[in-house]
Amino acid sequence: MILHTLTLTFDTSRPVHGSAPELREYFARKFAEYTELHRQEDETFIHRYPVVxxxxxxxxPTVIGINEGAVFLKELADESREIQVGPDTYRIAEHDISIRDEEFGLSDTSHxxxxxxxxxxxxxxxxKRFYKLTGKPARDEFVQKILVDTILSLSKSLDYDVTAPVTCDTxxxxxxxxxxxxxxxxxxxxxxxxxLIPDYLGIGKSVSLGYGAVRRIYRGIRKG
Incomplete structure (x- = not known):
């Protein structure tokens, strides 16, 4: 499956002090007419995957758009000259825009x-269940199962059919x-x-608030 992604990174005039939720709140206020910014995942993470x-x-400050969200972000980049994160406002020196068509889904090899x-x-x-487990092997196995379940849920929300087992090590x-x-x-x-997971795609809960962004590592060296 191919996902159309746009990653927009803001190079500001000074270092940003603030959180991803504060960044999202700013864009939600400034561009209230764009419903993509207000779409959040529910607790089940099914069929509600945020496209921005x-x-x-x-x-x-970095914003990623997936499919229709990528189209929205291009307009956002053209309109933004400054951003507010929390109580502070930052002038945007330049935008770094990366537009890609990237593979998402099962692979014959491990990444x-x-x-x-x-x-x-x-x-x-x-x-609570995690805390009751004793020993690193038991906790690792528990988390690995959750990671697999998370990837399966993400796949379902993106209408991707997983036709073979997903295996992982953490x-x-x-x-x-x-x-x-x-x-x-x-x-x-x-x-x-x-x-295969595109860079900076969020997995897990509260991805619209900045959690769970993944980045691929190539031969021990991360890309980007």
């Missing part, structure tokens, strides 16, 4: 990825975080999977 996702990558932003993987129920580390005042667990690190 805001992220902060290495202090650079390596890393999380460019923390992966929000666990529901409250799975959060080297992840968990940490506590807060989302909208609620304590959550997120994961960072690397994983391998027999699946």
């Amino acid at each position: 996702q805001s992220k902060i990558i290495k202090d650079f 390596s990825y890393e999380f460019a932003t923390p992966w929000l993987a666990l529901t409250q129920e799975n959060y 080297n992840l580390h968990f940490q506590k975080d807060r989302l909208k005042g609620v304590s959550v667990m997120t994961f960072t690190g690397k994983f391998q999977v027999n699946f």
